[in-house]
Amino acid sequence: MQDLSGETLDWQLVVDAEADGGRLDAVLAKAFPVYSRNRIKDLIVAGAVSINGQTATVPNTKLKLGQELLLVAPEPVEAEPQPEDIPLDILYEDDALIVIDKPVGMVVHPAPGSLDGTLVNALLFHCGDSLAGIGGVKRPGIVHRLDKDTSGVMVAAKTERAHKHLAAQFADHGRTGPLHRLYIAYVWGRTEQGRGTITLPLGRDANTRMKQAVRKDGREAITHFAVDSRHGAEGWDITRVQCILETGRTHQIRVHMQYIGHPLVGDTLYAPGFATKVVKLPDAVRAAVEGLGRQALHAAELGFEHPLTGEEMMFESPLPDDLAALEEALEPYDLARPGR
Numbered sequence: 628m629q630d631l632s633g634e635t636l637d638w639q640l641v642v643d644a645e646a647d648g649g650r651l652d653a654v655l656a657k658a659f660p661v662y663s664r665n666r667i668k669d670l671i672v673a674g675a676v677s678i679n680g681q682t683a684t685v686p687n688t689k690l691k692l693g694q695e696l697l698l699v700a701p702e703p704v705e706a707e708p709q710p711e712d713i714p715l716d717i718l719y720e721d722d723a724l725i726v727i728d729k730p731v732g733m734v735v736h737p738a739p740g741s742l743d744g745t746l747v748n749a750l751l752f753h754c755g756d757s758l759a760g761i762g763g764v765k766r767p768g769i770v771h772r773l774d775k776d777t778s779g780v781m782v783a784a785k786t787e788r789a790h791k792h793l794a795a796q797f798a799d800h801g802r803t804g805p806l807h808r809l810y811i812a813y814v815w816g817r818t819e820q821g822r823g824t825i826t827l828p829l830g831r832d833a834n835t836r837m838k839q840a841v842r843k844d845g846r847e848a849i850t851h852f853a854v855d856s857r858h859g860a861e862g863w864d865i866t867r868v869q870c871i872l873e874t875g876r877t878h879q880i881r882v883h884m885q886y887i888g889h890p891l892v893g894d895t896l897y898a899p900g901f902a903t904k905v906v907k908l909p910d911a912v913r914a915a916v917e918g919l920g921r922q923a924l925h926a927a928e929l930g931f932e933h934p935l936t937g938e939e940m941m942f943e944s945p946l947p948d949d950l951a952a953l954e955e956a957l958e959p960y961d962l963a964r965p966g967r
Contacts, residue, residue, distance in 0.1 A: 776924075818866055
């Protein structure tokens with residue numbers, strides 16, 4: 628058996644007593660954990676697996692003691708998105724993964740309307756030959772995403788092994804492992820509680836496809852929040868909160884905070900009615916809010932277990948310039964000060 632970083636991608640196995648009677652796909656997935664179960668199934672159907680020299684294309688084929696299995700994984704093909712020389716703020720990088728501080732305005736993955744200039748395009752250029760292939764394609768493994776207008780720390784995998792391990796951590800949402808995701812958000816109003824948990828299922832909005840909404844038939848979504856600071860004067864309040872995700876649904880923080888009556892400052896999608904509040908703000912605060920042009924949300928901390936070494940890693944991203952300007956403008960109106 629050879630490592631994925633080599634040129635040969637042939638994997639051999641003799642069925643032992645433990646694997647006797649087992650499914651072909653299950654046995655291969657257990658023997659070669661560098662591949663996901665779905666990837667193994669795809670390779671079997673594609674004719675990449677043989678039993679005693681005969682091609683086997685049925686994933687649930689029952690195996691017998693002593694059979695010789697051969698998995699010949701095709702070398703990764705070039706990804707469809709093209710590499711682009713886009714500067715990246717790299718917080719950490721090794722042969723397995725890369726951690727970056729994503730700027731405001733960068734789309735993570737190519738999609739209609741954003742086919743280039745994305746994080747994937749930038750990673751394809753930067754990582755180049757260090758990409759060992761994920762799902763048979765030379766591409767970075769995106770295990771989580773940030774909205775285009777949300778800034779902050781992200782991790783991407785370079786190898787199939789790292790991608791599988793990181794994806795499992797994000798799927799577990801830190802319930803049994805060290806995964807940690809903390810966001811800083813500035814929301815309208817003064818929350819009744821200093822901390823709380825929002826447990827509301829989310830799904831696509833029935834009227835607007837771009838939006839998510841709280842739905843009874845939606846997927847489980849859990850957001851923990853805690854107040855960092857409160858700011859305000861007559862006619863307005865803005866609260867800075869920390870949000871820790873226990874699930875990772877699209878627009879989760881934005882929808883949850885809007886549902887409890889505290890939408891994110893600058894969020895035109897989920898808080899269009901709050902635009903009138905801007906005129907009540909002091910000049911400096913109003914200028915900072917109007918200068919955002921996006922929701923006031925930042926992925927400030929990301930922690931996870933390194934997929935190869937097992938080391939618990941933690942990365943932090945400072946507030947970007949636009950949110951730092953908002954923080955500075957709000958400081959004179961800190962409600963924790965005497966007399967407020």
